[in-house]
Amino acid sequence: xxxxxxxxxxxxxxxxxxxxxxxxxxxxxxxxxxxxxxxxxxxxxxxxxxxxxxxxxxxxxxxxxxxxxxxxxxxxxxxxxxxxxxxxxxxxxxxxxxxxxxxxxxxxxxxxxxxxxxxxxxxxxxxxxxxxxxxxxxxxxxxxx
Numbered sequence: 001x002x003x004x005x006x007x008x009x010x011x012x013x014x015x016x017x018x019x020x021x022x023x024x025x026x027x028x029x030x031x032x033x034x035x036x037x038x039x040x041x042x043x044x045x046x047x048x049x050x051x052x053x054x055x056x057x058x059x060x061x062x063x064x065x066x067x068x069x070x071x072x073x074x075x076x077x078x079x080x081x082x083x084x085x086x087x088x089x090x091x092x093x094x095x096x097x098x099x100x101x102x103x104x105x106x107x108x109x110x111x112x113x114x115x116x117x118x119x120x121x122x123x124x125x126x127x128x129x130x131x132x133x134x135x136x137x138x139x140x141x142x143x144x145x
Contacts, residue, residue, distance in 0.1 A: 039065040069136040091141040
């Protein structure tokens with residue numbers, strides 16, 4: 001069974017998160033190359049349509065990936081776990097403070113729609129470390145379909 005996970009929600013505290021059409025502030029291109037075998041992106045950041053074609057009420061603030069139940073969810077960067085909790089909408093969710101982004105803005109990632117969570121509040125995580133796994137709970141929470 002193929003499941004959907006909103007594996008990463010980026011929150012830029014104190015600043016707007018809108019992507020620049022002109023690239024990063026240092027002039028570098030914004031094109032991203034995905035490694036072979038990487039999970040498929042099901043819904044992009046700032047998209048106005050959900051994965052099943054419905055119009056969103058606001059721009060999407062995350063990136064949704066497709067994966068199998070049990071698929072490892074890994075930390076995008078080094079950081080500190082702010083919380084690991086079960087949210088009413090997203091289900092099991094891990095919030096990680098990843099410090100600042102390349103432009104010096106605070107970067108916090110929410111890894112949501114999970115199954116097992118392998119970290120707890122206060123844990124240090126390393127880039128690439130497994131912090132959870134995709135669960136088989138898409139019918140258990142009202143924002144997973």
